[in-house]
Amino acid sequence: MVHRKPRTPISRSRKRASSLHLQLAGAIGEGILNGTYAPGTLLPNEAEWGAMFGASRTAVREAIKTLNGKGLLVSRPKIGSRVEPRERWNFLDRDVLAWHCAAMDRKQLLLSIQEMRRIFEPGAAALAAERRTEAQVARIAAALEGMGAARNAEEMVAPDVEFHLALLEAANNELLIPFGIIIEQALRQMFDYTSRHNPRPLGVIPLHAAVFEAVRKQRPDAARKAVVTLLRDTDNVITAVVPARRPRAP
């Protein structure tokens, strides 16, 4: 008699999260990001998590190791797992940022993200203008073309993301790459709120084209300014369209 306990699914709301330990990691990670388990808190021990979710200790441990790797937790024998202070969290991790998005007020988050973009994207674009290769120019051009081919706002998100990722890559500094996920989240979150109102935001295409041209012609200063202009436009869209504060769920 070994494997007869029918699995109690972790939660109906958690859709296609493949493996069990990833589902557990997601559940615990969300709990940390949304404040259910504040920094400094001692989490339930592994056996308790297992009982909570109807999973084995093995699966729980693997989930905890994942969170460990993202800087959310530290575990020690006899103590348990303690939530790390926020400054240790890897906010630029894809999952952590996603959980953060799920937990935080949408507008606040978008403003934080845009602030980051204003800090690093102009500089990144200037670097790209100096150092981009021809292949990188081609990648940016392809993304720009993709934006032009989009028939509605939703279709424009993917090439828009691709445009900015290509721009980051063209800066040829690997440490900049992880910031790509911030841009991705920004554009996706923004789409959820704004694009439903702007059926097809054609205005952004010339703004992107200006960035592209500056990079192609290797004009760092022009690239920097074009990005600043583009970001200012984005800021305007956000402050104009996004509701001031999401009403609290009951």
Add this chain to the structure above:
Amino acid sequence: MVHRKPRTPISRSRKRASSLHLQLAGAIGEGILNGTYAPGTLLPNEAEWGAMFGASRTAVREAIKTLNGKGLLVSRPKIGSRVEPRERWNFLDRDVLAWHCAAMDRKQLLLSIQEMRRIFEPGAAALAAERRTEAQVARIAAALEGMGAARNAEEMVAPDVEFHLALLEAANNELLIPFGIIIEQALRQMFDYTSRHNPRPLGVIPLHAAVFEAVRKQRPDAARKAVVTLLRDTDNVITAVVPARRPRAP
């Protein structure tokens, strides 16, 4: 007969890495960062890792879950674990950056890091000047005082790091925080190469003090300029002192 196999230590060179699965994660992670396992490569399966290191499959799996959480790997049944493309790696993760440092040419890395700092820190300082709280000013002041109290270059590293972390915190944008580990690495790496020559680099203290004053007086523009000046000085130290290329180890 269960627990009689005496542990074969993973490697004598790996010092105080506490738990076995962390040692394994370190060994595999270094192998990935230094190119032994290139992106796209299929890694040895879990049983093989276990045999290689004299560890159980459980420990190997927990190590792999850690690396998974850092974006270095993806695992799928019947396939194995494949190294992800570099653009998925979380370079801003503490461990990943450490492995990267171990694998990469020191000067190249320092230049990449300084480039990042030139992009981020002026903007962060400007934000800090706008929004810092009194407590945050105090934290920066304490760090500055610590720098002044240092009796040699080594003692100055910690408060110098603290100064920049405090500055980042004062910007009041959580997404900036992960960037702190880059600064930390920069200053530590730089100490290894430069400070042995500059017994006590007093020159940096007034440069830091200028940043502090601008933040205290809430002058964003002055803060930005002071940081630019400070970073320019750091750049000069690097290009002057750091050897062009580390001689290859035999």
Add this chain to the structure above:
DNA sequence: CAACGATTATTTGTACGATAAATGGCGGTC
């Protein structure tokens, strides 16, 4: 012979149980 479908083999995923190691707390001793 080509195309397709079932079978097989390999690898990760999950479970369970036992033991080791670390460590905070308790109680006893001097």
Add this chain to the structure above:
DNA sequence: GACCGCCATTTATCGTACAAATAATCGTTG
């Protein structure tokens, strides 16, 4: 009252068994 050793709790590691996924293989059939 201070110090020291025992105890309880929790993670760490091990081993084994089986489930699930899927690439590769092989056989069948049109």
